[in-house]
Amino acid sequence: MKAVFAGLFLTTFMASTTAYAADAATDIAAIPSGEWLALPGDVLRKRLNLPQRCGEFDAAAQAGVARAQTVMSSAILNRVCGTYSVEVGEDLARKAHASGDLRALVLQGNILALKGDKAGAYRIYSSPRLAQVPIAMSAIATAAYWGEGRTVDRQLAREYWANAAALGDFSAMTQLAWMIMSDPIGKRDLNRAEQLFSRSARNGHLEGMASYGSVLVSGAFGESRKAEGIGLLRQAADLGNARGTSELGRVLIYGLGMAKDIPQGLALMKKGGDLGDRGALNELGIIYRDGVIVSRDRTLAVSYFQRAAKAGDPWAYRNLHHEYGRATASPEERAQAMIMLEKAVALGDREALNDMGVAYELGKLVPTSLGTAFDYYRRAAAQGSVSGHVNLARMYDFGIHVARNPAAAESEYKLAIAAGSPTAAKSLSDMRQRLASEAQAARALPATTQRSAGLSGPPNAYDIRAALMREWATAVLGPMAQVNYDQGFTSNGFWNTGMHSAYAVANPTCSAQGKGLYRCTYKLWVTNTVYVFGSPMKSPGKAGVTETATFNVQGGVWRSPSARSVALAHARQSAAMQRSTGDDERTRRENQKRFYCPGNGANPLDTQAFC
Known part of the structure; x- marks a missing residue:
């Protein structure tokens, strides 16, 4: 095998690789199988003290230790050890799997996804051999949530993340916590969400640290805990986590719990985007589109939206829809506007369903169809879109396409109010005033x-x-x-x-x-x-x-x-x-x-x- 670290270590260090390889093999063997197949890669690397011990694990990998080959494959692909190389990482994962390591099989799926073969990756994750492997279950959930290699199924994603979390997968704990946070306010179990975030972060999962930090900074668990959240974001960013880096940038841009530093914040958000945070890329597009924080630059905004969309961000597809649908957009862009929105819908974005309803109600880029608009609003509301509830209520309120139904309108308005919509509260008050006015006119x-x-x-x-x-x-x-x-x-x-x-x-x-x-x-x-x-x-x-x-x-x-x-x-x-x-x-x-x-x-x- 070609040495992964040729030229990186001193001769005296390399002379002792046999002893180090034995130590590395012993440490890997000591990890229980359940943890080996459940721990996220960053937690595993931290437990094995990487990158400090990269040389030892490289030597163990060269000696044919399957788990060491898996570790080194993951470390190279995540730029923790050596020079980034998909080919070297794939070769190591293939050899580890041939030696019977199921974790390496999951890693092969990750590599296929990295190379753009999402369907091939999903076939690996869902293979019978990985049916009870937590990291594979978590990968299936991610694929179902984002529609990567299969159709979007958010309920299936939730079930798989819950099962993987129960088996000790910290990545699944983080994602399940996010799903709980997105539940309607009346059904949101904040205590459960915080337990999951906290456990993931405490055990060194970088995505868990970044996620917990961002939620703390938002004030969801109390305004007094923002400093704690900033500390977690700094830790995750210092360790190279994309979300932690971009979220720390957001804190600096908007002055969330600390003094504003817009130039430094933008630099961190751009770094997070370059590291793979598609949400950061989309937010950069919004920043340059709106021109509030920086000078407006539509070309740069669209470029960021395109990068985020290519990475699979549904919100970015919606933003491209709005940009391409502007009256000032080029004919080529306007021809793509509805295609962008359809892609967001295909990715399971509930707000895209609402935007579809708006397009058909107003006849914007598509023929006017109140029936189609009503159906999209109803679908958006069923998936928890606040705007969907408000628009569905408005159609019942004013009798648009359907018979006027104040009771149904009030029900939809109240669901939106429960989710924190001031627009719904105002609209419900207006509707009640109108009903009273009508009754007064009828009594006259x-x-x-x-x-x-x-x-x-x-x-x-x-x-x-x-x-x-x-x-x-x-x-x-x-x-x-x-x-x-x-x-x-x-x-x-x-x-x-x-x-x-x-x-x-x-x-x-x-x-x-x-x-x-x-x-x-x-x-x-x-x-x-x-x-x-x-x-x-x-x-x-x-x-x-x-x-x-x-x-x-x-x-x-x-x-x-x-x-x-x-x-x-x-x-x-x-x-x-x-x-x-x-x-x-x-x-x-x-x-x-x-x-x-x-x-x-x-x-x-x-x-x-x-x-």
């Missing part, structure tokens, strides 16, 4: 709730109310109008603006004007509410006002040509209110133009009202 005068017997005679109160609502909806909402005549209200549910109107009509008297045209006088009660970015405003309403308008049957329903101009005037009033409120004028105008102005399939009346 009992409106006729039955349609007239036919369409040949004069319209009754119900028909007049429905006709007025149709004109209001057409003028204000265009093709997105959601009208429920039996409930006496009309509304829309755009994510950035919403409008709601409750109607009551009474005491109509009508006279025929010829050719199915009727002129009617009636009393009208209207309660209108306009929503801009979730904030409700009362627009001009009416309380028992006597009005006169003409009505006839068009397309099998009652319409009111003379009420059309009144409705359009109301639309303009509402638009003026929207334009005059809020503190982000630029964002509001951009959103209004995007959804309401020519070139975006806008209704002509929308164009007059909003552009």
Whole structure:
């Protein structure tokens, strides 16, 4: 075998390798089989005092000791001993496996994954010989979680990590703790998560140290423990852990528990990304995209997103979707925008499901389909997406695609509130106010709730109310109008603006004007509410006002040509209110133009009202 460390050691040191090899072989043999097949590589290397004893274990590997060959393969591939070489690491792992070491078989799977053959790696991890090997179980869980070599299955990942953790695998303990931390707030067992993080970190697992440190710095286990978390991050970073390095950089960038040092923080985050932390690469993309901490650099931001996505980060795919979907993006980028989002969905990202819903609801890069949007929101909510719960609640709240269902909306809003969403809390409060407003309008005068017997005679109160609502909806909402005549209200549910109107009509008297045209006088009660970015405003309403308008049957329903101009005037009033409120004028105008102005399939009346 080619000596891995030729030229690295003094002649006097090399002369004694036989004795050192014997010592190394003895130390390896002393490790119980259960621990040998459960300990993460960094813990094992620490127990064997690497890199200080690299020479001894290299000599033992050359002498044919299978476990030493496995150790050296892992040490070379992790840049702990010697010169990094996939070929040398693979050769050592193959020889160790041939000698019967199951840990080396798992390592061969890791090498295949490193070379890009995720499916081949998964076949090794799931082989019957490794069925009860903790490090293989943990590898299966990782593959199932990220969809590497197989389909995404988060529940299967959780089960395998739980089983591996029970058998003493510290890597599995760390990952299981993260899954617990991502549970909905009401179901989150913080004590269990901390026990797992702590045990993994105490036993020298670098990923456990970095993870525990980052959670402590976040304040999840108490604001007073941030210094403890920073200490763990420093330890992990000093030992070359990617997450520990980038998380320490984040602490310095944002001043989390210590003074800010943005240049040093960025340097550490970039180092962590280079060491393999895909989350750090994605965050660097966000930093350069937003231009708050550093000067905005879209080219560099996209480059970081691409690197993170290539490494399998679903959030990076979502960020690429948003970047490529911008109006200023190149045609080539826009063609890739939905592909990026689909890849995030394939990786099991619940927020990508929500973003899919937004795309189909607004018709952004795909044809508008409220049914498809509803299905994506429902899937996102089922997987715990807070945004998914909020958007699903909004569709129930305003009756978008489905029948209006305040009870279902309240249930979804409450689930989002339990997860800490202030938007959901505000939306639930607004919905309750609207329901109370509708009830008050209904009590003002009992409106006729039955349609007239036919369409040949004069319209009754119900028909007049429905006709007025149709004109209001057409003028204000265009093709997105959601009208429920039996409930006496009309509304829309755009994510950035919403409008709601409750109607009551009474005491109509009508006279025929010829050719199915009727002129009617009636009393009208209207309660209108306009929503801009979730904030409700009362627009001009009416309380028992006597009005006169003409009505006839068009397309099998009652319409009111003379009420059309009144409705359009109301639309303009509402638009003026929207334009005059809020503190982000630029964002509001951009959103209004995007959804309401020519070139975006806008209704002509929308164009007059909003552009």
